[in-house]
Structures are given as C-alpha cells and as structure tokens.
Amino acid sequence: MMKQGSFVIAVYVDNKSGVLTRVTSMFTRRGFNIDALTVGETESPEYSRITICMSGDGYAKEQMINQLRKQVNVKKVEVLEDTAIRRELMLIKIRNEGASRSDIMTVVDVFRAKVIDYTNGEMCIEVTGEPSKIDAFVEIMKPYGILEMCRTGIVALERGSGTLLAKV
Numbered sequence: 221m222m223k224q225g226s227f228v229i230a231v232y233v234d235n236k237s238g239v240l241t242r243v244t245s246m247f248t249r250r251g252f253n254i255d256a257l258t259v260g261e262t263e264s265p266e267y268s269r270i271t272i273c274m275s276g277d278g279y280a281k282e283q284m285i286n287q288l289r290k291q292v293n294v295k296k297v298e299v300l301e302d303t304a305i306r307r308e309l310m311l312i313k314i315r316n317e318g319a320s321r322s323d324i325m326t327v328v329d330v331f332r333a334k335v336i337d338y339t340n341g342e343m344c345i346e347v348t349g350e351p352s353k354i355d356a357f358v359e360i361m362k363p364y365g366i367l368e369m370c371r372t373g374i375v376a377l378e379r380g381s382g383t384l385l386a387k388v
Contacts, residue, residue, distance in 0.1 A: 256373030
C-alpha cells in the first residue's frame with residue numbers, strides 16, 4: 221500500500237545469487253524501512269528487476285538512489301513517477317456465512333475480483349489493481365471477518381514506449 225511520502229524505485233540488477241541481500245542490507249545499514257519489495261526475472265534472464273516502495277523525504281530518496289547506483293551488480297536505478305502503472309495482487313480469506321454471502325459476492329463483482337476457493341466456512345478471493353483499490357477492498361471486507369490475507373507488494377512500469385532496460 222502506498223503511504224503519503226512514498227515513492228517507488230525500479231532497480232535492474234544482475235540475476236545472480238546474493239545481489240538481493242546486498243541491496244536490501246544497504247537499506248538496513250542506513251536505517252531505512254522498505255514498505256514493499258518485489259523481485260523477479262525480467263524479459264532478459266541475465267537481469268532481475270527489484271521494485272522497492274519506501275517512505276521518506278527527498279533527502280532519503282536521493283541518498284538511497286545514490287547508494288544503489290554505487291552497487292556493483294546494479295545496472296539501472298530509476299524513481300517511477302506517479303504516472304507509472306502500479307499494480308498489486310492480494311489473496312484474502314473471508315469468513316463465508318450464509319447471511320453475508322450475497323453481499324460479499326456483490327463486492328467481489330464490483331471490484332472485479334475472483335473467488336478462487338470456496339467452502340461452507342470460508343472463501344478465498346484474488347484482487348488485483350492499484351494499491352488504493354486493494355486498500356478499499358480490505359476496508360469493505362473487515363466487517364465480514366478477514367481470516368487471513370497476503371499482499372504481493374507493488375509492481376510498476378513506466379507508461380509509454382521506453383523501457384528501463386534499454387537505458388542500461
């Protein structure tokens with residue numbers, strides 16, 4: 221979820237063992253907290269893309285960008301603007317009781333979510349979209365009884381024809 225004063229950093233790194241540990245430990249050493257972190261192989265198997273969401277002021281943002289750029293296995297670092305496409309995935313398990321079942325299904329339809337598991341006592345729902353959409357879904361589901369939930373964190377791409385990797 222995006223907090224006020226949050227920003228998203230996209231980092232292309234060599235797809236090698238230990239690179240993620242070196243990048244994340246840099247945040248720890250400087251006392252910065254990561255709000256969300258996603259990492260995965262890119263369209264080029266030699267690189268991984270790390271998407272970091274963190275909170276802080278302009279000084280914190282500049283310090284982290286400068287420190288990331290000094291890392292040996294980091295190929296490209298870029299702050300993604302608010303216009304970037306941002307998505308998140310959440311799996312949420314809700315109490316499934318007869319009296320509220322139709323209300324829950326209405327919310328699932330409105331949010332274009334999917335029921336991916338259904339029993340007499342619980343239902344598991346998949347929701348994707350902007351972090352604010354995920355936050356809103358959670359708030360609406362609270363009265364029905366959230367049993368468990370898991371969020372992936374933000375993944376983001378800049379809009380338009382350019383690519384981050386092409387800038388390496």
